[in-house]
Amino acid sequence: MTGTSLRDPAKKYFGPDVSDRERAIFEGAITLGAIYHQFIGTPIRDRKMLERTIEQAALAQPFVERASVRISIPKRKRKPPYDYPVLSAEMLTVSLVARYGEARVELGMKYVEELDYPLMFIRR
Amino acid sequence: MTGTSLRDPAKKYFGPDVSDRERAIFEGAITLGAIYHQFIGTPIRDRKMLERTIEQAALAQPFVERASVRISIPKRKRKPPYDYPVLSAEMLTVSLVARYGEARVELGMKYVEELDYPLMFIRR
Amino acid sequence: MTGTSLRDPAKKYFGPDVSDRERAIFEGAITLGAIYHQFIGTPIRDRKMLERTIEQAALAQPFVERASVRISIPKRKRKPPYDYPVLSAEMLTVSLVARYGEARVELGMKYVEELDYPLMFIRR
Amino acid sequence: MTGTSLRDPAKKYFGPDVSDRERAIFEGAITLGAIYHQFIGTPIRDRKMLERTIEQAALAQPFVERASVRISIPKRKRKPPYDYPVLSAEMLTVSLVARYGEARVELGMKYVEELDYPLMFIRR
Structure with missing residues (x-):
């Protein structure tokens, strides 16, 4: 019998x-x-703050207990002043722990080169 | 043993x-x-086309087999020309069937008055 | 003296x-x-309907009189079932006419190879 | 003759x-x-950080020189755990300074009760 339920x-x-x-x-x-x-589509100027903001948005959701977000920005070759990066799915690595009652699962998202796809998955 | 897997x-x-x-x-x-x-936030001018577009976006996702979206727009009292509606979570009723291997689940989303919340749920 | 004003x-x-x-x-x-x-980020299954939906969203905005949207999808090499395209800024060509009072302007957006940037501009 | 141009x-x-x-x-x-x-639609857990993140996204845009964002969250009556706020246009007050060449303009956005509309405007 769980409190959460x-x-x-x-x-x-x-x-x-x-x-x-x-x-x-x-x-x-x-x-x-x-x-x-x-x-996705957010212009990035302060990468670390955007990571924390996405984590907070995840943690606002009911039953999300832990959230870790990393954004990795590839090198750009655009001319100034158009050289700022914009968040794409390929840049995102996300790790979450969701809990309901007694159950706790780890889920994530990362770009998988083999699939050329930003894959979401259940770790365990 | 399933083909999908x-x-x-x-x-x-x-x-x-x-x-x-x-x-x-x-x-x-x-x-x-x-x-x-x-x-959420999309200006609405052709409600039925937006419903179909959201359904198509859902069906593009791997393993989503069926999708049905309904948007219900409450009466507005804004002054023209500012009287167009904008999609909010409260307007959305969504019903999905997702399939993986032999498993098929029905999921949905609708505004629940009792919770004052656009609830997402697993029907079965 | 204009009616719009x-x-x-x-x-x-x-x-x-x-x-x-x-x-x-x-x-x-x-x-x-x-x-x-x-x-940006919308999964694409019916390209033409998504174009029309974006046009309708533009036309819902006050003072936008004409809108034309074209999405061009580059060839993908992803493995099924992960091979559906997702709308990126690079795919979008947009042309708008906005009117206020007696003034009418043409604006647009398109990917500019020279800048490697989805540029927005005022045509006249 | 300006450097920016x-x-x-x-x-x-x-x-x-x-x-x-x-x-x-x-x-x-x-x-x-x-x-x-x-x-719009972002779940809010750390209001001040979200304000700063939106400011940084604005400042990433070429020619935006200053940005100030305030989010005001109305009291909610939802039942826990569904009682977190989600960013709506009505909560946003934005003030920007954009500069191009010698020209500098102040623009903003705020909810205007009289219009029941999140109005965007050019201040001067």
Whole structure:
């Protein structure tokens, strides 16, 4: 019996067969999709502050317990004054821990060269 | 043994204990987060076309098999020419089917008055 | 003396020295910034419908009179099922006409190879 | 004769009759549209950091010289854990200075109760 479940007024809107682990995966995955589609396109001037801001946005989501975001900016060759970087999915490495009841899952996102794709995944 | 699993070059990036059902939940939930954070703020002039466009964006995501989006716009009282609506989470009702291997899950999003919150949920 | 000016309840919030042409530039430029930051990151499945949807979003903005959007998708080499394109600024060619009072301006956005930059500009 | 004009490799893409003041308005207005459509929908956990992050995104844009962002969050009545605020246009007060050549303009955005609208404007 978990405190989290008891304090969740939305539980009744979920199917009765949804386990705590499935719910944790659900909440973490929403957050990954949110990060991608909220912040892609942001002009970057203070990389570290943008990383922290994305982490805070993730942590605002219910049931996200830990969030770590790293942005890696490739070298640019644009002419000034047009040489500032803009956040793309390829720059993002995200690691989250989502918790629901007794279940805790690690999820993440990173660019995978082999797929040429910013992959989102469940680590365990 | 499913065709989908065999054709997924990203499978190895997931923990070995992730079930097909968990993966389907994961993919559907990413799509719900994506829809919210991609389209909120869009000025609305052709409501039905925007609904179809959001559905197509959802269906572009791997493993999303069906998508249905409805936008309901409350009456406004703004003065012209500032009286056009802008998509908010409260206006959105989304229903998705995500499939991975043999598993198929129904997920959705709708505004829940009781919570005053645009809730995302797993139906079954 | 123009009908538009008379019907604009926001005019008093602008500096008294703002000309109709400056206001038309202002409104058109907001719309260019809006298109970029609203739609970048959208997964593309029906390119033509997404073009029309972006045009409608532009036309919802006060004082935007005409809008034309073209998306050109470069060839991809990703593995299925991860081979769908996602809207980037480089894919977008936008042409707008903004009008305020007697003034009418043409503005646009396109990727400029020389600058390696999705440039926004005032045509005339 | 200004250094800025000389250093702008994009100048030739603009109509020959575009004044420095019009260009400054153009650049500032793009930034207002960008802020709105980039950040609306962001979950807020650290309000002050989000304000600074939006300012930095504005300052990354060419020709934006100063940026000040304030977010005011109305009281909520949602049930925990769904009680976090999400950035809406109504919460935003933005003030920018854009400069091009000799021209400097002040632009802004704020919610105007009379219009029930998050108005963007040129102050002078």
